Amino acid sequence: MTLDFTPAFTDWQALLSGATVTVEVTVCALLLSCLLGLLIGIGRLNPQRRLAYGVSSVYLSCFRGTPLLVQLFIWFFGLPRFGILLPAFACGVLGLGMYSASYVSEIVRGAIQSVDRGQMEAARSLGMSGRQAMFKIILPQAFVRMIPPLGNEFISLIKNSALVSLLTIHDLMHEGQKIISVSYRSLEIYLVIAVIYWLMTTFVTMALRSVELRLKAGGMVQ
């Protein structure tokens, strides 16, 4: 059996454009995921704040407890039944971002709860409000601890983004399948796509490692 990568090289522009869309979807979903994850994570810190805790817990249960593909299909195929017709790109970002936010929220909650209780007490005893203490003292420390698990989550997000090709978004996977449909070189194209995804995830891994090292050098990480 011989491998022929010619179709991938001939259509490299399509693959590049697909990879760009993959990055765009992932970055947008990432921003949404971080923002929502932070809110949901903070919401689940204190069961005595019943509304915030209840809403966050229901969110976590629904979005973490159902498959991503089903959620993407609900955004894309389900919402039009209610007259809400979102562009495919928006469906992809919302689907990926909201799914990922459920995991990020648990990372945020775990990191915040791992910060020594004395830190909050010291901040409050200076006269800071709960919110000031959270944003000035607790979250910066928690953030450092979030980096490794967030790295894992972001890598999952990049890989999961391949599913948005099913919503007609012209991402890397979608472009690859288009090339396969005319060249019938499925193994070669899938191998090329795999390498491109691997390059993306490796880049993220190295970037996060460098952030960690920088924080270590600054004395923020032991």
Added chain:
Amino acid sequence: MSEHTTRQAFKQARAMIRIRGLHKAYGDHEVLKGVELEVDESRVVVVIGPSGSGKSTLLRCCNGLEVAQRGTIDICGQRLLADGKMLGERELNALRMQVGMVFQSFNLFPHLTVLDNITVGPRTLKGAGAAAAKEQGMALLEKVGLAAKAEAMPASLSGGQKQRVAIARALAMAPKVMLFDEPTSALDPELVGEVLSVMKLLAKEGMTMMVVTHEMGFARDMADTVVVMDGGQIIEADRPEVIFSSPSQTRTRSFLQAVLKPDA
């Protein structure tokens, strides 16, 4: 006005901490059983007693880190707690600015430099400008003998240095009262002295201080009043020379014998 009333009024004005009938329980376990205590302005009150006697809980009640179920606490003339009801959030935060707290485990902010640890309070809460806060921070670091460590991260400091920074951090808010919760208990013996010297300096400057400690030397030298707690109650309170030479309670005597006993 009779002399008695005048003296009462004078005393009332000078009391920086006034605790009346304080009861605090964790579930069924009662930790404070009707504590009465007064700390006058510029006085140093040292609270001693065996572990679990309620000393730290009492101290933590004084800045609202613990909420007692019954009794009243007045700090700097303001009612902090009345029968389980604390001041509102905003007033409590304002009151806490007047009450400096030093913890056993330092609780420095590890993500901030030494100087930023000291300036974060004034900058966040008092609207101090960067330059003014830095100037004040450096002056405080000078005072605790750590000006050279301004840009260091807390992780690189020794325990004694960390605690001195923690004292400077509390002082940066210009508090009227300082609370010390076993400030030397987590330190290696050779580092205790440097922290105690800073505390002695504060006491000499007239800072009102309430100190929970096992450092009997500090209590003997610096306290105006030594308060002995046991089983959630104050069993004895007097001048240090009385407590250390002729305590009235047998429990005080046995506690002091245990802690002052020279190593065999």
